[in-house]
Amino acid sequence: MTDFDATRAMFHLPDGVIYLDGNSLGPLPRAAAARVARSITDEWGEMLITGWNKAGWMDQPSRVGDRIGRLIGAPPGTVVMGDTLSVKVYQALASALEMRPGRRVILSDTGNFPSDLYMADGLCRTLGDGYCLRTVAPEEVAGAVDDTVAVTMLTEVDYRTGRLHDMADLTARAHAAGALAIWDLAHSAGAIPVDLTGAGADFAVGCTYKYLNSGPGGPAFIYVAPHHAEGVRPALSGWLGHEAPFAFDADYRPGRGIERMRVGTPPVLQLAALEAALDVWDMAEMADVRARSIELTEGFIAGVEAACPMLTLASPSDPHKRGSQVSFRHPEGYAIMQALIARGVIGDFRAPDILRFGFTPLYIGLDEVRAAMAILAEVMAGNLWDRPEYKTRARVT
């Protein structure tokens, strides 16, 4: 059994804050500051260039990738870190399209995170030649995979509503139609049990600064199924994905397996923070995290629906059909969220009308959830959000 008191003690949470936004940016693992300081002072400062070998910086993207792999059902040697999620989406898409040369369609859904759609669209424009992105409503994806589709590109957990796609079912449908399946795990990794191997996913990508708590700008990851890995041609064929980067050959030869999905110099300091963050995961069982998450979200939904009838649940009511967040709709969602934040309850707002709350059992328990519900009920009952200062929109929420 996971000891959630122990995991909670591994995070720093500011006084007076109930943090329900770990699905946007995870909080600081206490060990991260010291781990990064060691990278800076003992490694960079003392080893200088030799840190690439001595401190293991060069292998860090694969070493850390394996630790992420354990959380998403990916065997060792199939996950590598680097770049941002958007860049990893582009890599996966470009490789997948090349593996299905007769087909021109990327199928996604309208609930996907915009950056994934933008990257797909940008790639199609670069490719020309009839390549296009087709989006359908999330519930229509299953019926929309036809023999024009080269690849499905889906985010398992909807960033607005928390709605969960059935990864195994949709992957099987893609394969049945001769297409490949790319899964974006931005709101899955560290949030829910993921079994890439069991689902037969071809590619997966994700970020680490949400439920994995790597800090602002932490690196992304990419997974390539083992049976594809040696056949994939990297579109972003950077030197660290080369078979022998330090031979400085004139011609590109892809590295072994997943190594070829590396591009440039890895972000050593961000990776150090991620390493500290993953130590927390060594103490947690994903099944326990999921069970506790369901307990928290069910309690939150029941409490909010009882106390705040003016809020409309935007997430699936069946806990097995949503990730680890709960969203409600309200036309004044932005102002309501500002009123909550002013009272120490941090969630976030997503246009046009979504109040989003993330539930992260590693450091959030029933007490905080109850306290957050009470504050939300007070804000709604008293219309406390109805003040001009809560309606002025900042650039980022």
Added chain:
Amino acid sequence: MTDFDATRAMFHLPDGVIYLDGNSLGPLPRAAAARVARSITDEWGEMLITGWNKAGWMDQPSRVGDRIGRLIGAPPGTVVMGDTLSVKVYQALASALEMRPGRRVILSDTGNFPSDLYMADGLCRTLGDGYCLRTVAPEEVAGAVDDTVAVTMLTEVDYRTGRLHDMADLTARAHAAGALAIWDLAHSAGAIPVDLTGAGADFAVGCTYKYLNSGPGGPAFIYVAPHHAEGVRPALSGWLGHEAPFAFDADYRPGRGIERMRVGTPPVLQLAALEAALDVWDMAEMADVRARSIELTEGFIAGVEAACPMLTLASPSDPHKRGSQVSFRHPEGYAIMQALIARGVIGDFRAPDILRFGFTPLYIGLDEVRAAMAILAEVMAGNLWDRPEYKTRARVT
């Protein structure tokens, strides 16, 4: 006048080390550890998600880009940070090719850093349709720009030899032939005076972990000439390059000017280290740095040529035709460099036979250069490199 004693005091250099590899990884600016710690503890730890606004993380890529701009002759609002150099090369190339639709050739030289060539090749393969990378010897570039060339992609300072391209001349030749010019400033930014505006460069890219001392995996930068910026279509159309990232629109609309070259979430911790590193540059005049660099490299070449006749100068002997490094050739270059490193003189080896020494006046002076020469002379005179343990190749040097 730049006070080099003052700038030197701003770096941590390990005892017993003469560091002539700042052209590969710059040493630790003393303020970096505290600056990153502040980002972690005071910003991430206390502000959590609100750090994107409160701590200015969201604007950091442009704010820091402007500071880099001052070192490379780029006006405010034309440089933005993010990703790795390889990814920035890809962005610049893809945009440039689209701006010259009738042309299919990327022209580069065989001395260019392999990752640039690999990325160009990967892009051409993705584009298909006759797109290709053409490489000629560095001295033949000037004569090779014809009307098939869409864009020249050149690294100003050769990573092996330090040979300097004439940026203004080659850019003018590219333009005269109707082509665009991309400059890779990996070994230029912080090493030599660069005037992108004066040279009329269309795009420039560079990394920050060499002469700019941002630490392992520090982010790259990209420059787009102001008259192109509003017309460029980003191939890597990520959400943070969108006109309104937090509107979460279904369609991509490029952001204002250089902002559109942003892709995903910026690496806040690495950028914090870079900010501390750039404080050193606020105390330095590039003309002074260049003058001192020439003094150091001239002294080093004269001394080594006098004492080590078995080493062949691989860099131009005219200081105005090389960057801030000096390279010598020797068939046993690898072993010689290992022998030097064992004696505290850190340079690096580049296959097949290059001994490479970087000269970085911010923290290296004549005393170190003289000491390094004496050790090199001793190693060469006594064949001290001729030992098995110096000939076993590690993965990275």
